[in-house]
Amino acid sequence: MNYSRFLTAVSAARRPSAIRILTELQQRSPPSLISLAGGAPNPDTFPFQFATIKVKNGDSIVFDEATMKRALQYSASPGIPELLSWMKGLQKSLHNPPTLAYSPENGQMEMCVTTGSQEGLCKVFEMLVNPGDNVLLDAPTYSGTLAALLPLGCNIINVPSDQHGMIPEALGDILSRWDPADAHAPGSSVPRVLYTIPNGGNPTGASMTAQRKQEVYELARKYDFLIIEDDPYYFLQFQKPWAPTFLSMDVDGRIIRTDSFSKILSSGLRIGFVTGPKPLVDRVVLHIQASTMHTSTFTQLMVSQLLQDWGQDGFLRHVDGVVQFYRSQRNAMLSSADRWLKGLAEWHAPAAGMFLWIRLHGIADTKQLIMEKALEKEVLLVPGGVFNIDSSEACPYVRAAFSLSTPQQIDEAFKRLSALIREAAQP
Numbered sequence: 001m002n003y004s005r006f007l008t009a010v011s012a013a014r015r016p017s018a019i020r021i022l023t024e025l026q027q028r029s030p031p032s033l034i035s036l037a038g039g040a041p042n043p044d045t046f047p048f049q050f051a052t053i054k055v056k057n058g059d060s061i062v063f064d065e066a067t068m069k070r071a072l073q074y075s076a077s078p079g080i081p082e083l084l085s086w087m088k089g090l091q092k093s094l095h096n097p098p099t100l101a102y103s104p105e106n107g108q109m110e111m112c113v114t115t116g117s118q119e120g121l122c123k124v125f126e127m128l129v130n131p132g133d134n135v136l137l138d139a140p141t142y143s144g145t146l147a148a149l150l151p152l153g154c155n156i157i158n159v160p161s162d163q164h165g166m167i168p169e170a171l172g173d174i175l176s177r178w179d180p181a182d183a184h185a186p187g188s189s190v191p192r193v194l195y196t197i198p199n200g201g202n203p204t205g206a207s208m209t210a211q212r213k214q215e216v217y218e219l220a221r222k223y224d225f226l227i228i229e230d231d232p233y234y235f236l237q238f239q240k241p242w243a244p245t246f247l248s249m250d251v252d253g254r255i256i257r258t259d260s261f262s263k264i265l266s267s268g269l270r271i272g273f274v275t276g277p278k279p280l281v282d283r284v285v286l287h288i289q290a291s292t293m294h295t296s297t298f299t300q301l302m303v304s305q306l307l308q309d310w311g312q313d314g315f316l317r318h319v320d321g322v323v324q325f326y327r328s329q330r331n332a333m334l335s336s337a338d339r340w341l342k343g344l345a346e347w348h349a350p351a352a353g354m355f356l357w358i359r360l361h362g363i364a365d366t367k368q369l370i371m372e373k374a375l376e377k378e379v380l381l382v383p384g385g386v387f388n389i390d391s392s393e394a395c396p397y398v399r400a401a402f403s404l405s406t407p408q409q410i411d412e413a414f415k416r417l418s419a420l421i422r423e424a425a426q427p
């Protein structure tokens with residue numbers, strides 16, 4: 001694939017940081033090398049000496065003095081080698097991307113660590129989206145994505161979707177306004193990027209079927225666009241086998257996947273990953289070099305040691321426990337919805353994630369209801385309009401998260417919401 005056609009002017013202008021090249025050169029050199037190059041601070045001056053982090057299974061992660069000095073020091077922009085290597089092993093086991101065996105210039109699978117998948121998304125958009133570009137996505141969508149995309153001045157084209165995710169026929173209809181042959185013409189307006197959340201969508205809870213992913217992928221091949229597979233809820237799928245990912249079917253090297261440890265290990269540690277064709281991931285790293293330089297070495301080392309101790313089987317056993325928790329939370333929310341909201345609202349049972357997308361009857365726009373009346377009743381949800389491309393558009397939906405509240409709190413919250421809807425619907 002010709003990846004240069006996808007790059008923004010900003011991204012094409014980025015060059016490797018000379019300092020980072022020296023840092024990585026030094027890190028690859030034998031200890032006998034004497035470096036007067038890097039402007040790194042001397043870790044002997046740092047006030048932190050060592051750390052022991054107790055893990056719930058009884059194990060401990062120990063940062064002795066040498067490890068602590070490394071943890072507190074600058075590290076490589078793509079991520080620390082041991083974490084990247086472990087994650088590449090996991091991606092191979094879970095997705096077995098066809099691009100694993102490709103040459104770098106042909107899109108060999110590469111990865112980098114990001115400070116949460118939010119940073120990954122922001123850097124990927126900065127790399128691919130120029131002002132005026134047509135970008136395809138299925139709204140309502142994650143508000144953090146809209147926050148990153150909209151200021152770039154692109155034209156977001158909303159692709160219709162339902163509880164099974166983006167509708168390929170609707171995407172095909174939208175694309176039919178262009179001739180695929182024009183895709184490579186200079187200044188072509190054929191969309192070059194499609195973004196979607198394939199599992200446990202935020203806010204809709206929708207999960208794409210494998211069939212729909214295959215059909216969307218074929219359209220991406222026909223019109224030669226990239227797919228950003230934003231999949232932080234991949235590990236929160238309530239049924240096995242987990243759905244095949246776009247990455248697992250990527251014979252062309254046109255998938256850029258963002259993963260996150262936020263929903264399964266920690267959201268505060270800010271660990272995410274970008275997986276995709278090497279020419280593009282290497283470019284994302286250039287954007288990282290010019291902003292955060294790298295994700296915290298401390299948190300990368302901490303997570304890396306945990307994963308080394310667990311191995312893939314141990315990691316997946318941990319994930320099973322997390323899934324069990326969220327499945328039971330989802331079931332509690334669904335039974336409370338049945339108890340309090342039947343006849344007042346409608347919803348679909350999510351197969352993954354942590355959100356229930358609820359359409360309230362008799363209410364054209366939930367914004368005022370939530371921002372004023374709901375607070376009086378001491379119940380808080382997210383008004384659906386914030387997930388629309390135009391947040392001022394009326395939206396009868398609310399997003400309810402079943403991640404933090406107890407089943408008892410969820411039940412009381414829906415009892416209060418039902419009173420709200422009844423009052424609001426009265427003439």
Ligand SMILES: Cc1ncc(COP(=O)(O)O)c(CNc2cc3ccccc3n(O)c2=O)c1O
Nearest residue numbers: 116117118119142197202230232260262267272
């Ligand atoms: C589809 C999709 N893609 C990327 C991300 C970012 O996750 P990261 O790996 O942690 O950076 C997210 C995180 N979503 C949310 C985050 C959040 C944080 C504070 C408070 C509220 C939040 N609400 O409501 C959210 O939905 C997401 O849902």
